[in-house]
Amino acid sequence: MTKSKNLTMADIAELAGVSEATVSRALKNSELINKETRARIQAIAREHNYKINTAARNFRTQKTHTIAVVLLVDKEWGHEVSDAFLMVLLGSIADEAAHHGYDLLLSTNPHDIDDLADYYIDSKRADGLIIIGQGRNDPRLDRLAESGRPFIVWGAEMPEHDYLTVGSDNRTGAFEAVSLLVRNGRKRIAFMGDARHPEMEHRLDGYCDALRAAGIPFDANLVIPTDFSRSDGYMKTGHVILDPTFKCDAIFAVSDNIVLGVMKRLSEADVKVPEEVAIVGFDDNPLAVFATPGITTVRQDIRLGGKLLVRNLLDIIRGKTVDHVAMPVELVVRESCGKA
Known part of the structure; x- marks a missing residue:
């Protein structure tokens, strides 16, 4: 059979000695077809300049892929x-x-x-x-x-x-983060995040679980509604964390983005991290390891x-x-x- 731009899937199947269904799956790189067969079918298709007619396929299957x-x-x-x-x-x-x-x-x-x-x-x-x-x-x-x-x-x-x-597992991640702060001697731990979001609500639950397990009373004044941005972390630190009446010795933030804003504002105020305020974030943002100091965080895969x-x-x-x-x-x- 000579090379042709009008080759059909049936032609490819005949050349490869397999069914049309196998050709279809192989050309979509489906793992249902073993690696060697996939490679052989794809090589035949390339050799004969075969292109899938996407419009025809979608019309036939009623799928958009x-x-x-x-x-x-x-x-x-x-x-x-x-x-x-x-x-x-x-x-x-x-x-x-x-x-x-x-x-x-x-x-x-x-x-x-x-x-x-x-x-x-x-x-x-x-x-x-x-x-x-x-x-x-x-x-x-x-x-x-x-x-x-x-x-x-x-x-x-x-x-x-x-x-x-x-x-x-947001709740477990928050529990482990706050428990670490407790083990490191921190007792007034602020929560920074917006618990109206379901994932952040679970992180607040984990925060509360860790306080309860350590025998530390929950204090609603330590919960600071914060959005996901560095700018809001920065602003809330200036307005709340640095208020002399607030007095926290640690922060659990629901996002490393928030932590980056917090740390910038604390540095400007000459508040030392972690000596005066210890911090744990969430996500393991690619920037977390390059921050000064490096950000302790909960890594999501x-x-x-x-x-x-x-x-x-x-x-x-x-x-x-x-x-x-x-x-x-x-x-x-x-x-x-x-x-x-």
């Missing part, structure tokens, strides 16, 4: 799409989607879209959605769940909401999280049973916590 990643983030809450955390998560999602033969449609902050199911799935823009940013209990997620369309959320499991999540979001969404699309995922976290100890 596209995943929409919807970022429900808001600058009002200190979210920035350019944040290192989001960049790593999006990169992992993109890599895993490509591995399964899917394209990505990235949509940022679609406030004017009330019906996410209709806009993304019913309109054939995507086969399923990955939602990043539970926000303050966005009612659109509940409506999306009621529609029965395939989607998954990065965040915390909430039994009162009928949708599946992939996230981290963000790359694994991106992979699981894609894999579990594809299982949902295929009608498989999927459960919530709360990934283990790791306490990374650096200088900011005042370790012994």
Whole structure:
């Protein structure tokens, strides 16, 4: 058979001595086909300049082979799409989607879209959605769940909401962070974060668990509502932490971004970290190790999280049973916590 740009999948199957279904999977790099067979089929396709007719395939299967990643983030809450955390998560999602033969449609902050199911799935823009940013209990997620369309959320499991999540064990991570501060002799530990967000609510629960376990009474005055940004961490430090009547000897912040703002303001005020105020953050932002002092933090496996979001969404699309995922976290100890 001579080389031709009009070769069909059946022709490739004949040349490779396999079924059309095997060719289809191999060209999508599916792990259902063994590595050697995949490589052989892909080599034949390259040799004959074979290109998948995407439009014809989508029409035939009624699938777009596209995943929409919807970022429900808001600058009002200190979210920035350019944040290192989001960049790593999006990169992992993109890599895993490509591995399964899917394209990505990235949509940022679609406030004017009330019906996410209709806009993304019913309109054939995507086969399923990955939602990043539970926000303050966005009612659109509940409506999306009621529609029965395939989607998954990065965040915390909430039994009162009928949708599946992939996230981290936020409560345990916060418990370990605050327990470390307690072991290092700290007794007035401030919490900086916005507990109206489900993940941050779980971190506040872990903070309270650690205080309770240490016999330290909870003091609501030590809870400082703070958004996710460095600027708000900086501002709240100036307005609250440095107030002479506040008197804390440690801070647990729900984001390393907040910690970076806190540390800058404390440095300007000549308050020593960790000697006077010990600090632990959350996320293990790439900048955490380069801060002075290095930031003790709770590491989330963000790359694994991106992979699981894609894999579990594809299982949902295929009608498989999927459960919530709360990934283990790791306490990374650096200088900011005042370790012994």
